[in-house]
Amino acid sequence: MSRSHDLRETLDNIVDLVAKRVDADVCSVYLTSTDLAHLVLQATIGLDRSAVGEVRLPPGQGLVGHVAQFGHPEAFADAQEHEAYRYFPETGEERFASLAAAPLIVRGAESARGLTIGVLVTQTRERREFSAEDLELLDTCARLLAPVVMNSQLLALVSGNAEDRARVVEELGEAGLDMVGERVASERSVEIRGIPTSRGIAIGPVYVLGDDIRLDRLDYTPGADAKQEWLDLADALEGARRELHDLRDDVGDRFGADFTSVFNTHIQMLEDKGFVGKLQEGVKDTGSALAALQRVLAEYAQMFAAIEDPYFQERGTDVQDVGQRVVAQLLGLRHQAEPLADGSVVIASNLMPAHFALLETEKIRAIVSEHGGPTSHGAIFARALEIPSVTGATGILDSTRAGEEVIVDGDTGRVFLSPDEGLRMEYERAQQRAIVALEHLDALAERPAETWDGHRVRLTANVGLLSDLRLCERHGAEGVGLFRTELLALVHRGFPSEEEQEQLYEGAAQALAPRPVTIRTLDLGGDKAIPGLETEGEENPQLGWRSIRLSLSHVESFRAQLRAILRASALGNVRLLIPMISQIDELRRVRALIDETKQELAASEIDFDPELPLGIMIEVPAAAVTADVLAPECDFFSIGTNDLTQYTLAVDRGNERVAHLYDPLHPAVLNLIDRTVRSAERAGIPVSLCGEMASNPLAVPILIGLGLGELSGVASAVPVVKEIVRALDMGSAATDARQALDAASPAEVYEIGANRLREAGLLDHPDIGDWLRRSIERSRDGGV
Known part of the structure; x- marks a missing residue:
């Protein structure tokens, strides 16, 4: 297709x-x-x-x-x-x-x-x-x-x-696809809040990345011959197509295959017979290549903008981006001519991969966009470049001007325009403390995560894209504890083919070999959907048709993903993880599908690991309570604390009215974790923990004390977790864990964790003390 x-x-x-x-x-x-x-x-x-x-x-x-x-x-x-x-x-x-x-x-x-x-x-x-x-x-x-x-x-x-x-x-x-109203520009404000999507602090001059080609302001005189106008436009279409091929190759080489799919979408649009046909009709009607482009682009933009659905709106953005590129080819214009100043903060409506091929990325200090979220291209690039990023900063383009000084706080999502001297000095001090702390932590990259009395802990990373793998290397992660395959699907704007998936999974396994790469099957539904695998509207989608339930309802798509993972497993360092198992029958059905898929591959003489480890996520209370039943039929457990907390406490953390009740350090959650660990020990299988909790400094001593042998969290948090592990002894950690299990409230658990870090000398450490305290404050506020 x-x-x-x-x-x-x-x-x-x-x-x-x-x-x-x-x-x-x-x-x-x-x-x-x-x-x-x-x-x-x-x-x-x-x-x-x-x-x-x-x-x-x-x-x-x-x-x-x-x-x-x-x-x-x-x-x-x-x-x-x-x-x-x-x-x-x-x-x-x-x-x-x-x-x-x-x-x-x-x-x-x-x-x-x-x-x-x-x-x-x-x-x-x-x-x-x-x-x-x-x-x-x-x-x-x-x-x-x-x-x-x-x-x-x-x-x-x-x-x-x-x-x-x-x-x-x-x-x-x-039908539920609501219409979009006109955008209302925000008034200028000293502080603008958005969504923090890449950690860190940056201070620098604003670089406004706008639409540099205004179709309504171009001075264009068409020739007298409509046939020649069409030939000129056809040449521009071909030039834009060649340019996109070159950009795709350049971005793929610099940042990885994750960012090339949008170029394929744009190339397909330029080759679409319907799109080209409308342009040709437009030239016949108007006698002008530019007028034809203006008309067709305006018509498409109006229709796509009228539908309040992210997928269709992104297609509208694609059409406009393609149109800009064709106009540039038609008129011989440069797509982006203004040079970047060193240390610039790039502010844009939305950032596309093509922007990063044209910009000097080494000069970018931070990225802020009006639109997008954690999986937007701008946010993904920012994490790959390890620079601060804030998305969803509504109104910032109307509130700022080129060259204005700006502070970007990627930890909290706050952006300050023209900050006063006191605020700037405060953030400069925080910036310096972070630099000293990170230099100290970077020195730990090659050292083992081992308590001072010899207990070894594996620290792995949660990733969603191939570009995240460089962060694993950078911060000394010992593998991938959770590969979120649904992020690939979301970035690709649809379900990737089996071949595309196999290449991506194999690329991850090769990049980290011989370290393990744990690949989780699609965890869609709830708040995540892709075209072709949408879920029907439900009153309570988090308790409905999502995750493994959705996969088992789309067996052909699920089989394709299983085949891709199995083919990648031939490298020998892949583990397969199934999300949201709540009962033994689901696990047995998954095992049957895996066995059938193995037989198909063997019959086709396709290599795979016949002993591919199969694990399940313990992320609903039912799985934790029946872990003794589930353990004998799988090879490992991975405790997913984000959903486990949500389901245990009956709290939707996306609901502002009850989000304050969401707390993974609640004693009820800790007791389910403890129960799962004990079941795994009895069955003789390993157990890991993934989720935001694994990167929470206050949680680390307690999790180690509960007996968890692997923690998988944000790659950039691996060094600080390692520092904490190396400052602990198992006896004290086990004591902390027992006290936490008996605690009456999350506040008591927080105090237990803080006391352990204090007694270990970490909160007063000259290099990382201030930075660690800031991290603790952020974790208490629900960040990581």
Whole structure:
């Protein structure tokens, strides 16, 4: 699908693929018309192709309309006997006895109903009872196809009539994809708060990274010949495509494969027949290459901006970025000409990978953006460069000016514009203390994390992208304790193919070999979704269809990920981790799928580790309470304290009203951790702990005392955790742990941890004392 740059070509590929996978004689796709009044046959294999575009079904009519109306996959062994069946002689479908179909539905981030935009249909000549797996595969294909179709339909709609466009916008709103209002600029403020996405403090001059090409201000005189105008625009399109190829290679070499997927998206857009066709029509209508670009880009921007869904809004950003690049090629303009001053703080609306190929990254001291979050490109680059970053700083572009001095606090998410002398001196002192502390901690990189009485602890890192691996090296992590594969999917703006996943997982394993790399299968749902694997709107998504539950409902996608991980395991240092197991039946079903996948690979003579260690995350109370039952059927435990805390305390930490109750050092959470450790010891399997708690200085003495042999946290926190471990003895840590288990409140546990650090001399340490106290304050406030 990703290689098809035209919707018709994509649909033709899909029907051919699905027909083979479900062993059907016919596979067809029906899509809604632009006025939403009909379902129209748009692609088929097995029916008469001359019927494509001719067969039109009003809503609810025929079996196809029936499936679209009710919104879930259905199978009809005796299709022609069903009351909803409708015969179309032009298709030749009287030869086919059975039918199965799944709706194509698009949903917003919080949409309960969604909007049906088509139906994927299979038919067989012989009577057939379609299995549950057949319907599941069909539904998975429909979910993956829906966002592709939606994007194409939106692109087509912007050039349609206003009445159709208004009707679709209304339907999208009713389906839960709310409309976006106009942006209201914030007034200038001395302090602006955003989301801290990369730790540290920076002070420097502002470098405003704006849209340097204003289409409405360009002085452009088209030639007299529209044909020549089109040739000039076609050359510009090709030049932009070549430029993107070069940028993709450059960024991939400098920062890793994580950042190249957006370039592939832009290249595909330039090769899209619909996009190019609209530009060509625009040149014919206006006689101007620039006017055609302006018109098409404006139409696309208006439609994408109208949908309050992050995926579609990012596609709108992609269109504008591509348009800027084509204009630059058309007019011979430089895309970014203003040089960076040394130590600049880059402020932008949003940062794309192309910006980092053009900017001198060694001169960037911090990054602030109005939009984006922890997984935005700007935040990811900032962490890779180990510089402070704040995202979601609404209104900062309207509040600042180029060259103005700014303080960026990546620990708290605060940005100060034109700070007064007292504030600047305060932050300069904090900056110097951090530099001294980090120099001290860097010296520990090659030393073992070992208590002074000889107890060894493995310190690993949580990562989500290949670019994070350099931080593992930088800070002396002993491997990856948690590879969050869902971050790859989120950055790639969709579910990566099996081959793409295998390359990424193998790249991580090779980079850290022989150190272990623990790869967790997709943990989607709840607050994380990708196109093709969206979850339906739920009143309480954190307790609903998410994580392993979602994976087991999309077996084909899950199998592809298992195959990719198994193939990467041939290197010998990979471990497989399954999230959110709550009962033994889930674990057994996963094991069965793994065994089947191993047999498939062996039959195909593909290398993998037959002894690949299988672990489960203990992150719901049910798993901790039944750990004795689960332990014999897996090779290791990994305690996920973020979700374990949330579920144990019945606290949604994203809810501001109750977030103050979220505390991983609550004695109830500690007792579940202790119970899990004891179960692992009885079963003779290792147990690790991952989550923010593993990087909390106050928690470290207690976790060591509970008997945890591996802590996996933020890579940059590995040195400070190592310093704490090296200052402990197991006897004192075990005493602290027992007291914490009997504590009445989290406050008592905090005091136990603080007393241990104080007695170890760490809080008064001349190099790291101040910095450590700041870290403790941050952890008490819910940071890491």
